[in-house]
Amino acid sequence: MTAFLKALAALTRFAGFTMAAAGVIGALAAQGGQVSDRLDVFAHFAPFWLLLGVAGLVVWLIGGGRSLNRTTPIVAAVAILAAGGLMLPELTRSKGPRPPAEGETLKLIQFNIWGRAGDPDGIVEWVQAQDADILVFEEAFARSGGVARALAKDYPYQTTCAEPLPCSTMILSRYRPIAQQGLNGSVSRTNLQAALATYRTAGGDFSVIGVHYTWPLPAGPQQQQTRRLAAVIDTLPRGSTIVSGDFNSTPWSFSLRRQDKQFGLLRRTHALPSWPAAPFTRQHIAFPFPFLPIDHVYAGSDWKTVSVKRGPKLGSDHYPVVVTLRR
DSSP: OHHHHHHHHHHHHHHHHHHHHHHHHHHHHHHGGGTOHHHHHHHTTHHHHHHHHHHHHHHHHHTTGGGSOOHHHHHHHHHHHHHHHHHHHHHTOOOOSOOOSSSOEEEEEEEEOOTTOSOHHHHHHHHHHHTOSEEEEESOOGGGHHHHHHTTTTOOEEEESSSSTTOOOEEEESSOEEEEEEEOOOSSTTSOEEEEEEEEETTEEEEEEEEEOOOSOSSSHHHHHHHHHHHHHTTSOGGGOEEEEEOSOOTTSHHHHHHHHHHTSEEOOOSOOOBOSSOOSTTOOOOSSOOBOOEEEEEOTTOEEEEEEEOOOOSSSSOOEEEEEEO
């Protein structure tokens, strides 16, 4: 029995080392995102590399590793520090100046409503209860396409990224736009699934861009989309511009950090996970909480952040994000 327990302890320690090693490999590969878009894919999963480092150390201790070889805790420490270093800039990033007590307030909902959304009626009911001014939707087609039609009475002004559809990025508003256009709504990976609308209120003109990026794999197209969108932002009054979308990119990545600088806008979403909200595998595996912050809202310096909140599960694979701004 003693031999069996020793073998079990050794196996447990080895499992701990394996977990820590996987964490350090992933975290160090992610650091390569500073020079390689391909390696930057690993950076999106920084919380997992951190978790593997911590879990590996815990499992090693359970296996009686306190007085044995110290290789595992060293490897685990490197994984934790490397992954934590990727996340720290976002976790410590300034949220911007406090909003004024009075001024024009704008409430915006960012939501990839998913072409296969299972509860479009629930989405409509929740959106109506929020009483927002601007809605930015992605994947507003198929079963979820009825959401925009059902909201037409409350949000009669609807701008799509291309006419005619199937381009599925939409901006819905209570305000009549003074200008609107699609921004290259082709389904090509490098083209922008994006729409632009400009509005005039008592506080002045402002523009809203809604966008849906491709996935980070294969590397390259997502970065091209950033350059295309940055060029559009450069043509607008930066102080009043708002950009909202499903960027399929996390704030731990070097790609999103570079995008933040290229846009010249303050990203108001702050390490706020928005995916997944629904099972995303053929085995219908569902996570109890979201773990990837990929829905983001940017705004120029005219706008101050009042609040940023994540909405509930509504049948989409994304959670909605509700941002309130004031100028």
